Amino acid sequence: xxxxxxxxxxxxxxxxxxxxxxxxxxxxxxxxxxxxxxxxxxxxxxxxxxxxxxxxxxxxxxxxxxxxxxxxxxxxxxxxxxxxxxxxxxxxxxxxxxxxxxxxxxxxxxxxxxxxxxxxxxxxxxxxxxxxxxxxxxxxxxxxxxxxxxxxxxxxxxxxxxxxxxxxxxxxxxxxxxxxxxxxxxxxxxxxxxxxxxxxxxxxxxxxxxxxxx
Numbered sequence: 414x415x416x417x418x419x420x421x422x423x424x425x426x427x428x429x430x431x432x433x434x435x436x437x438x439x440x441x442x443x444x445x446x447x448x449x450x451x452x453x454x455x456x457x458x459x460x461x462x463x464x465x466x467x468x469x470x471x472x473x474x475x476x477x478x479x480x481x482x483x484x485x486x487x488x489x490x491x492x493x494x495x496x497x498x499x500x501x502x503x504x505x506x507x508x509x510x511x512x513x514x515x516x517x518x519x520x521x522x523x524x525x526x527x528x529x530x531x532x533x534x535x536x537x538x539x540x541x542x543x544x545x546x547x548x549x550x551x552x553x554x555x556x557x558x559x560x561x562x563x564x565x566x567x568x569x570x571x572x573x574x575x576x577x578x579x580x581x582x583x584x585x586x587x588x589x590x591x592x593x594x595x596x597x598x599x600x601x602x603x604x605x606x607x608x609x610x611x612x613x614x615x616x617x618x619x620x621x622x623x624x625x626x627x
Contacts, residue, residue, distance in 0.1 A: 414537040416595035420518050421564040422491035424555040426481065432495060433502030434529060438511040442467055451507060452514030456482055486559035494551055495522035500529025500540075509536045519565055521572075523548050534588045535597060539567065541582045567593060 439457050444467055453471040460482050462475040476483045493499075493512065499522040500508065509532045512520070519539040533540040554574075555561040564573040567589060572580040591601065602609075617624050 414591075414595045414597040414600060417518065417537060417539050417567055417592040419564065419566050419568075420491065420539075421562060422518065423487070423489060423560055423562040424492050424494045424521075424551060425487050425490035425517070426494040426552050426555045427499075428481075428496065428552060428556070430496040431498045431501055434500060434505050434508040435502050437500070437508040438505065439465075441465075442511075443505060443507050445507075448510045449514055451511035452516070455511040455515045456480070484559070490559075491516055491518045492563065492565075493517055493520040493522075494548070494555055495520060496548070497522065497524045497545070499525050500533075501526040504528040504532070506532050506536060509533055509538050513538060521548065521551065521563075534585075534592065537592065537595070537597070539565070539592060541565070541572070541584075543572075543580055543582065547580055 436456060436459060438451055438454060442451060442454050442457070445451075454465060457465045459480045460477060461471070462477050465471065465474065481487055499520065508529060513536065517538070519541065520533065521541050521543055523545040524542060525533075525540050530540050551561070551563070562574075563579070565571075566573070567584070570582050570584055570589075571578050572582065591597070596604075
């Protein structure tokens with residue numbers, strides 16, 4: 414997993430409450446577990462005017478001109494700006510994978526659905542909870558100016574805009590450690606590889622019947 418330390422990027426405002434995971438990545442795309450290739454289908458039903466299917470090229474599909482992902486002015490955004498209860502609905506890591514494949518590295522919202530919130534951290538995507546009043550201000554700014562950007566410093570848990578700190582955010586210390594060091598659950602386990610091997614060797618000596626392949 415790629416480490417997250419700091420990020421300076423523009424905002425992609427998704428001005429809807431209760432954005433659910435089926436909207437983020439529709440159910441027909443859940444057959445794949447590759448963790449990649451989902452970016453073109455992010456918000457598929459909102460982004461396109463025709464229905465999409467797995468393994469279908471999105472080139473030539475009819476774009477919805479009213480959806481913000483199709484606004485070229487926001488094409489370089491790396492931070493999602495959302496409303497309350499972002500990521501609600503069914504549990505699917507594919508939603509996080511779709512954001513990452515599109516190029517999103519962090520999300521700002523007044524609240525997130527619990528499972529989605531947890532899946533973000535497990536995959537290296539940083540979700541940050543901010544006060545609704547600040548979220549409102551950022552929506553006004555980003556919708557008025559697509560180049561509106563913020564700087565996130567995870568180590569210091571701060572967000573800056575135009576060089577001025579606008580927020581100090583909370584984050585679980587263990588989750589913060591994992592993001593700063595690029596550690597997913599497998600990476601954490603591999604930190605104890607020597608101890609695991611030593612335990613297996615000792616167990617094989619004391620209980621060899623557990624390792625009998627006959």
